[in-house]
Amino acid sequence: MTVAKKVRGFISQSSWIRKMFEEGNVLKKQYGSDNVYDFSLGNPSVEPPVEFKKTLMQIAGEDSSGIHGYMSNAGFLDTRKAVAEFIGREHDVPLSADHVIMTCGAAGALNILFKVFLDPGDEVIIPTPCFMEYRFYVDNANGIATFVKSKADFSLDITAIGNAITERTKILLINSPNNPTGKVYDEASIRELNELLEDRKKAYGRDIYLVSDEPYRDIVYDNTKVPSILKAYRNSVTASSYSKSLSLAGERIGYLAVNPEMTDIEEIVRGLILYNRTLGFVNAPALMQRVIARIQGVKVDVEEYRRKKEILCNGLSSIGYQFIKPEGTFYLFPKTPINDDIEFVRALQKKRILTVPGSGFGWPGYFRIAFCVDDATIINAMAGFEETFKECSQ
């Protein structure tokens, strides 16, 4: 056996999201793209804003030397300043460039973060349903992921989180707006988390860090506010990216912002910069750093996603699907009409509708629909959603 023992296991339990995406690509070759309804991957359909393209063209055309070269591993100072200023204002926290590290997306951000915080065996608590790739990120740092079920309405179960904390707990990782549910954790629950973590700190004599993965922060509906964890809790870090807010998922540009009040902040930041380099990222892509520095605050037209959400929710609701309307993200997470979510997703696949079973998010009996697709895909898939629902309800 050549590959590491762990790898073999990981390959076999690999991501349902990517599995469905790759299977979808096969179906598309067979039936043509227009005849496959691909709701598998959170790959933004809405094009990047015009300001992005304009700025990209501008910078690509500039004659400044070394524009594509190395910079400090934390990123360009100008970019970090621009990000710090904008999100500092957004979160109402006094951030400077020293508190921001540019990363290869939020996935890169979380990987370096875990490397810096976790000694082997340290625990990361993660509420489910959640993006299951977190488990790999934690494992990369030799940590242990502890999954805690949320309540039936997908809000945080603070009591269950409290019960899961041990003397090895180092990080609580939340994701709000949440993938796959679209849930936004409200002010009250973030306040309760703060109290819980402060309380456990007293009990165990060590800090528990609250990490918020929030690439969907800008994609919310009906004036939903996403509470700031940087504002709410001293030992907090925000990991984010422009993958969704600017539709740049393939460009790998994101950041980490650490709370200026954090315990041991200098050593932590030095560690994050070190691992941004040594995990192989070296730095966030140079050109994209320059672009986003000039368009802070610009985001995709959320109205597009709102419209898609309404078409999808109205359609599924009238068929009889049960779900909680998402407050943010471009995901819907309905109950499957039969208990076995994998069987149900396979049934949908026979109608050339690609979705992801809830089991892939630690939440069987549900399935995820990524509605970041053309309106036509949603509309044309509705017949298949209905047929499958009826077949399963017989």
Added chain:
Amino acid sequence: MTVAKKVRGFISQSSWIRKMFEEGNVLKKQYGSDNVYDFSLGNPSVEPPVEFKKTLMQIAGEDSSGIHGYMSNAGFLDTRKAVAEFIGREHDVPLSADHVIMTCGAAGALNILFKVFLDPGDEVIIPTPCFMEYRFYVDNANGIATFVKSKADFSLDITAIGNAITERTKILLINSPNNPTGKVYDEASIRELNELLEDRKKAYGRDIYLVSDEPYRDIVYDNTKVPSILKAYRNSVTASSYSKSLSLAGERIGYLAVNPEMTDIEEIVRGLILYNRTLGFVNAPALMQRVIARIQGVKVDVEEYRRKKEILCNGLSSIGYQFIKPEGTFYLFPKTPINDDIEFVRALQKKRILTVPGSGFGWPGYFRIAFCVDDATIINAMAGFEETFKECSQ
């Protein structure tokens, strides 16, 4: 203590290259950029070729939808095809898209490779002098780096490598053209490596994989040929990037090419794609993938580096510095006129000349000069190189 125990140690022994680069930035603020002679970092001074800029502008201006979105974790099929075709021809090995994975530079490539190949405690043999970041990459995969000294002329010491192989050796990592020496390992030594590894396979009953990190392959002088390890040895992998050949170090675009004849190739490739995703890279930056697909074979004008090399070598030689002329790369690795290379580098720093001590490459008593700088920097630094040489020789 908040950060993981290991991190604290790593921060303190962190890269000499980056240390000198960051200290140089401080000096530049103090004395002005023109008065600091920064030879610390391998950050290409030669601008990307015009074809690059033209293609970048073209693609950035195109209206194709989803151009900045996710793709398969291995990269765009078109890009992988283009790379496979070009390097397949260059190495005279029948490569297809299935053998190429687009990565975030060569650093990203090596990190995912080690994750896939190494069980905890598996060993990677690395000849010195070498780029010391390798040690972090191996550690990230819980492997053990075994360093083996090369000969005095920086050629591989095959006997020493043979002696270092144990039943836990999984990978032999070479870097040719070599950073920091500029050495290119010749056909004969690659052939000897092949024999050695085949022989040890028989002894231990398991394959040893030969990995070649070769971002400097295109930067060679006097018609030097870089032998292909893909051609020479069955169980081989090439890790490379466009950082140096196209002066795109900050853009993080590179690739892994695996030998089609490799043992367990399917599982290895699946593992590499998995870890490209789960280590947080997700995929190599989308826009750069599209650009390099269209300009395979284009490279920076090596004549520029040749000229700089000559100016530097002639200048230092006439002062009395001793060195072996580099066959490739944009590095020169002279002996320090005193034994203590760190003291010597500090003495140069007092003349505002930034270099990196050989200790940072596992090779004390030498120092590295990265001559990927303006001609003027080399010419104007010569007085300081001379003064320091004389002061130290007293």
